[in-house]
Amino acid sequence: MQISFHGAAGGVTGSCHMVTVGRRKILVDCGMFQGGRELHKENAGDFGFDPAEVDILLLTHAHLDHCGRIPLLVKRGFRGEIISTAATRDLTRLVLMDSAHLHEEEAKHRHRHGQKEGPLYDTIDAFDAIERFGRSARYGKPIDLGHGITATFHDAxxxxxxxxxxxxxxEDGRKRRILFSGxxxxxxxxxxxxxxxxxxVDAVVMETTYGDRDHRSFDDSVEEFYDAIASTDRRGGNVIIPTFALERAQELLFFLREGMASKRIRSTLDVYLDSPMAISATKLFERHPEAxxxxxxxxxxxxxxxFQLPGIHFVREARDSADLNRVRSGSVLMAGSGMCTGGRIRHHLRHNxxxxxxxxxxxxxxxxxxxxxxxxxxxQKVKLFGHWIPVKAQVHTINGFSAHAGRSDLLDWHGRTGTxxxxxxxxxxxxxxxSFAKALKGTRVEMPQLHQSFEL
Structure with a gap:
C-alpha cells in the first residue's frame, strides 16, 4: 500500500493525494494551486500521475484548492467515479462552473494581448467533470470502493x-486505516x-494551515467585526469585505442579522452581497439542513x-456590481474572492x-x-488594473472567523484519532x-514534498 502527495505538499493549496492498494488507485481531492497569476503554468502542469489510471476520486469539500483541477483531470483522461457528500456535490457544481468561466475570460484577455494560450479548462470540461459525480456519502456510513476497500466520510x-x-x-492480509483530514x-x-x-487510525494526512497559532476567541472576533462596521459607519465610509463565497459569506450574513437585531450595528445599513456564487451558495444552505x-x-x-436582514441587496449582474463603484458611504460590500486574486472585490478595492x-x-x-x-x-500602495492605488483605508484582520481550526483545535482533532x-x-x-510537527507526540511525523511517495 502506497500513499503519494501531488499537491498541498510543502505548500498550502492544490490538495491532491493518492492511495494505491494493489492496482486500485484512489485519489483524495484534486485542487487548484492558488496564490498568484503566475501559478497558471503550475496548474497546467503534469499531475504526477496518469489521470486515466485513477479509479475513484474522493472529494473532501468544495473549495477551489481542493476541487479546482477536477475538470482538467477529466479532460486528461479520468473516467472514474467522484464521491462526495450531497452538499459538496452541489457546491462543487457552482465552484467549477464559475472557475471555468474565469479561465475562459482570462484566456480572452490573453488573446487580446497577443498571447495564444487557451484556458486551463472551459465550461464543457466543467460539465464533463460534474457528470463524473456518482454516489453521495453520508457521514459515518461506509461506502464500498471495491476490492475490499471502503471509505467513510466524517464531518470536518x-x-x-x-x-x-x-x-x-x-493488503497482504494486513488491514490499514488511513484518515485524510481535508x-x-x-x-x-x-x-x-x-x-x-x-x-x-493507523495513518493521518492532516492540514496545518494554522498549526503555529490559535485564532482570537470567536466572541471577541464578532465584537471586533461589529466595532469595525460601526466605526466606519460613523466616519461615513464603506466597509469592504473580501469574502469566500462558501461558508464565510453565509456566516457573515448571519452575524450581520444578529448585530442589527441587537442594535450593535445600524439596522438601516445597506448590505450588498456582490457575488453570484455566494448568493447561490446561500440558497444551497437551505437545501441541505442535514449539514x-x-x-x-x-x-x-x-x-x-x-441569512435575511433589512437592507440586503443580492447583486448578480456585472452592470449592477459596477454601479456600486458610485456608492461612497454607509454600506457594507461583500464580494469575492477572499484572497483578492480576482473577481469583483478588486474593483471595490480600487474605488475604496x-x-x-x-x-x-x-x-x-x-x-x-x-x-x-x-x-x-x-x-502602502497596491497595483490594480494597471494603476497604483494608495492604501489609506483602515485595514482590519479578524482571524477568529476562519473556517480553519487553530493550533489547539488541530491538536485536539489529532488526539481524537487515537495513536x-x-x-x-x-x-x-x-x-x-x-511548529505543529514539534507539538505532536507519540507519532512519527512526515512532511512530504510534492510528488513524494511513502509505503504504508
Missing part, C-alpha cells in the same frame, strides 16, 4: 458538507457542527431564513482603498503572494507545519 466542520475521509483497506473547522462555529474524526447545526436546521425547516473613511475587513486566510496578504502585511503510527503534515506554510 469546515464548510457545508465538508468531510474528513477514512479509507480502510486490506480542511478541519474550529470546534465552535455558529452554523456547522464541530469536527468529528474517527479513532483508531447544519440542529438549531439552524430547525430554523430553516420552520420557514425562517437565518484610497479613502481614509473606509475600512477593508479581512476575515479569512490569505496565502503568500495574494493581494489580500500584501495589504494585510502593510503595503497513529505516522502523521503526514500537509496544507501549510513551512513555519506553521514545522
Amino acid at each position: 466542520g469546515h464548510i457545508l458538507g465538508s468531510a474528513s475521509i477514512l479509507i480502510e483497506a486490506t 480542511d478541519i473547522g474550529p470546534r465552535e462555529r455558529p452554523l456547522l457542527n464541530p469536527p468529528d474524526p474517527p479513532g483508531g 447544519l447545526k440542529p438549531e439552524l436546521a430547525d430554523m430553516i425547516r420552520g420557514g425562517q431564513d437565518p 482603498l484610497a479613502h481614509s473613511d473606509c475600512s477593508i475587513v479581512f476575515v479569512g486566510f490569505a496565502a503568500e503572494g495574494t493581494l489580500a496578504r500584501i495589504i494585510v502585511d502593510g503595503a 497513529p503510527e505516522v502523521t503526514f503534515l500537509v496544507h501549510g506554510e513551512e513555519d506553521s507545519t514545522q
